[in-house]
Amino acid sequence: MNPAALQRLADRIELQELVVRYANAIDRRDFDALDAVFTPDAYIDYRAMGGIDGPYPAVKQWLPQALQHFPAYMHFVGNCEFAIDGDAATGRIACFNPMVVPRPEGGTDTMFLGLWYVDEYRRTAGGWRIGRRAEEKCYDFNMPAWMKKALKL
Template sequence: MDLQSAAPDLELETLSRRYAAAIDHRDIAGLLSVFAADATMRVEQPGHKVGHLSGHRELEHIIKVVNRFSRTAHVLGQSLFQVDGDRAEGEVYCTAHHFSSSASGSGHDLVMHIRYIDRYAIGQDLSWRIVHRSVLVDATEERRVQGDW
């Protein structure tokens, strides 16, 4: 993506907002609605094997992965996009919090500092969808937190 010509785009940014909300609310239908039916995802995280998901059937497993946490909160940061007709690419920053708790009310927050590198296309319904998402986890940290989830 050419950063000199990249710009904000509300429609494309909205896809990432809907993605984040769907994960935090454990909404499989909402999650799948942002992806093309044959979309792919690549996940790169330091110290882990690169993961690959393909199509809605595999993408819905994202919800099962986050279900091991009591709560999640995805906070989106800056985003830039480059639109070319019915295709686009973009980069979206995210800080994702993954909370777990103990009976004592104390818990942990696994914080992931993420960049989503996306490719988009306009579907038959004339709406944008993610056709490929690379999830690049730049760093993780563990924080001790108080909470009753």
């Protein structure tokens, strides 16, 4: 294999690992681990699924507060599509996101969210990082009506 092909393969593997690192950090509620996922000046837009948008530090601060209401959740990512151009890349990543939701009357239920992450990446001295991430809604299943109303979805 020639050096350029090896570099493309190495970049793709590192980008896939970056996407998985993000999902695992969120699911472990290890929000400080996101510092090795995003660039310090990253812009994140979670509005498509009812969240906020803004600079990475503000969104990082918001995440623990927003996710504290869910006893459990999981991000399963795949269908990774990357376009790599030197030290920049874009990506479209599928995410299946089941979340346990407390019921107002007691107990819990599980909803399923399907979304795409639409990303821009930059190669940094520490490796690839996400410089921009936006969610694109695909579907929600079993989302409680009270939550849809509160999120204005």
